[in-house]
Amino acid sequence: MQPPKSSICVLCAIRPATTHDHVPPKGLFKGLEAQLITVPACSTCNNGSSSDDEDLRFFISVQIGKQTAGSAKLWNDGAHKSIKRKTKLREAVIASTRTVETMDNEGNCVERLGFEVPVRIYQTVFERTTRGLFFFHTGRILSPNTLVVVDMLRGQPELESPEIRSLTRNSIAGEACVYRFGIGEADSSFWLYEFYGAHWVMVRTGSFFEQ
Numbered sequence: 001m002q003p004p005k006s007s008i009c010v011l012c013a014i015r016p017a018t019t020h021d022h023v024p025p026k027g028l029f030k031g032l033e034a035q036l037i038t039v040p041a042c043s044t045c046n047n048g049s050s051s052d053d054e055d056l057r058f059f060i061s062v063q064i065g066k067q068t069a070g071s072a073k074l075w076n077d078g079a080h081k082s083i084k085r086k087t088k089l090r091e092a093v094i095a096s097t098r099t100v101e102t103m104d105n106e107g108n109c110v111e112r113l114g115f116e117v118p119v120r121i122y123q124t125v126f127e128r129t130t131r132g133l134f135f136f137h138t139g140r141i142l143s144p145n146t147l148v149v150v151d152m153l154r155g156q157p158e159l160e161s162p163e164i165r166s167l168t169r170n171s172i173a174g175e176a177c178v179y180r181f182g183i184g185e186a187d188s189s190f191w192l193y194e195f196y197g198a199h200w201v202m203v204r205t206g207s208f209f210e211q
């Protein structure tokens with residue numbers, strides 16, 4: 001499939017496209033040989049995002065652990081370096097670290113250390129990614145007024161449900177990122193992102209959920 005072209009940035013839908021941006025961000029595929037997706041973007045959208053992309057990679061990496069070869073690479077070659085180098089990120093994690101009560105595998109209440117995962121970073125990075133992929137798959141640019149709502153999911157959604165099975169499935173870098181999507185009328189669409197088989201993010205665009 002030949003990727004669609006645009007002279008306007010498909011991420012902000014305002015400024016001229018002078019460069020290409022990776023969607024999802026290329027840092028999420030650290031150390032992996034992969035054919036990544038790029039879309040036409042302005043330099044403001046492209047350059048303004050790298051710090052958020054790096055922080056997001058850290059938060060995804062700590063949540064998925066490093067049980068598989070891919071997720072271990074993500075931590076060792078990427079997230080671990082970020083937390084050592086980025087003082088602001090480190091300070092934010094330390095400042096929000098608390099003792100939280102959680103359930104162990106036997107259903108007992110146990111205390112663990114937890115820290116806040118910033119919703120803003122998920123919103124920013126996944127909104128950009130979704131605007132880019134919407135263009136990539138439809139050739140249409142979402143308006144700046146289109147609502148894009150990002151939800152982090154706590155566990156694995158019901159992937160065998162008829163709703164999810166009906167979505168189009170695409171994968172990047174083997175199974176490092178699998179995303180499923182459905183395009184509705186006008187600017188409405190539904191996206192389910194899966195990273196390393198262990199982390200899920202749901203995104204909806206358009207006005208259908210305003211009602």
Ligand SMILES: [Zn+2]
Nearest residue numbers: 009012042045
């Ligand atoms: Zn832009």
